[in-house]
Amino acid sequence: LSDIFHFKYDTRRTHSVRTVALHDGFSARVRTWLLREDLRASSDWVQGNLPPLPGAAGTSVTNLSCVTRVTTPGNVSLHCTWLPGRGAPEDTKYFLFYRYETHTEECPTYARDKWDRNTECRFSTTQIKPGEIDKLIVIHVNGSSQRAAIKPFQQLFNQNAIEKVNIPRNISVSLQQNDLLATWEKPISPFHEECFEYEFSLVNLKSGTKQILRMPSNSFRVRLDGGCRYSVRIRANHNRVCRAAVFWSDWSEIVYVGQNKLENSMAWILILLCVSTSCTFLLVAIICKINHVWSKLFPPIPTPSNKFRDPFPIDYE
The missing domain is CATH 2.60.40.10 (Immunoglobulins)
Structure with missing residues (x-):
């Protein structure tokens, strides 16, 4: 186990429950202390181990990141993204699950990269309780491929640490x-x-x-x-x-x-320009219309043409 998941504590109970990521394995040691006024003695350590989850190295997802958001007063959405492992074949299919308290659910909606590998997940509704303090959300991502065994990956998120606040x-x-x-x-x-x-x-x-x-x-x-x-x-x-x-x-x-x-001055200038231009066009149109009506009322007198020939032409020769 890495140091970040190292716990050491005393208890009077004979059992203990802790939420931890198990993809790299888990190891626990226990010993008993006898505490009396005149005596302080301990037993030898006993140890139990869980092996790492199986899978080829480098096939697990990387850069897993999750964000929650309160979409309605009683509902929380969950959005997670990740990158495929460097050793993951192109036919790898990743599948994401979240666990909150005793509830476990697989992602209903995935987004894919250009090789058709799942790299993003959205839960529009979850069993995550808004307003809870320091509750853990367990994210588990496993996968399948015909060319390699995909190693699962687990990560724990404090729900308070990944909540994105809504817009005012x-x-x-x-x-x-x-x-x-x-x-x-x-x-x-x-x-x-x-x-x-x-x-x-x-x-x-x-x-x-x-x-x-x-x-x-x-x-x-x-x-x-x-x-x-x-x-x-x-x-x-x-x-x-x-x-x-x-x-x-x-x-x-x-x-x-x-x-x-x-901007105010320019607006007034543009308004005045538009009004003056419109008035000018309107005046021209009125003048043209008046001239057209006048020509209809008083048409010009036509000049008579000489349509008849003189029956007695004079020959001066």
């Missing part, structure tokens, strides 16, 4: 004279409002100045330059009072407030 909801941003006022609701979560902190991104689109402000509440007020346009985004995370902060939520959609003075 119902964001409202408004300008009151030269003050920006923003309010929002906490993300979907079983935790109370006091368990969240927020980052507020404010960008001045005229100067390019960007500020990221951290705050513990779900409202914000700041003085702005009334002649500039701004973009606003917000994201959330747990604070350390209720739970360890690991993954910030995604940023909310951008909200724009304000308008540059130059």
Whole structure:
């Protein structure tokens, strides 16, 4: 066993339950202590071993990473990704299972790489309980291939350490004279409002100045330059009072407030230009229409043509 999975403790019980990864094997040693006021003695160690799980070296998945998210107040989704082992044949098929408390379930939906190997898994619903503290999620990935025995891989995740917070909801941003006022609701979560902190991104689109402000509440007020346009985004995370902060939520959609003075001037210029151009075309059309009606009412008198020949022509010779 590696040091990270090394446990040593005392107990008065005759059994012990621990959740550990077993793909590299497991070893346990136990001895008895006799403790009396005038006597302190111990037995010899006895040891039990579990061999490593079978499979060819280098065929296990690598870079296993998982994230949970509270999709509704009572449901948690699970998303895991991994890379195939360097020694895994191209026909390898990986299969992922998660275990939470006594519940075990295989992944229902996989994504594949260009060799058609499973490299990503999504559980839209799970038995993971939102709001629990320091519960372990066991991920087990095994595989099959006609060219090699695929070695299974196991990894333990603390559900608090891999939860990604949802985006804040119902964001409202408004300008009151030269003050920006923003309010929002906490993300979907079983935790109370006091368990969240927020980052507020404010960008001045005229100067390019960007500020990221951290705050513990779900409202914000700041003085702005009334002649500039701004973009606003917000994201959330747990604070350390209720739970360890690991993954910030995604940023909310951008909200724009304000308008540059130059943009206002250009807008008025464009409006006036459009109006004047329209009026000019309308005047020309009216003039053309009037000339056309006038020509219909008073057509020009035609010049008579000489259609009759003189019956008595004069010959001067």
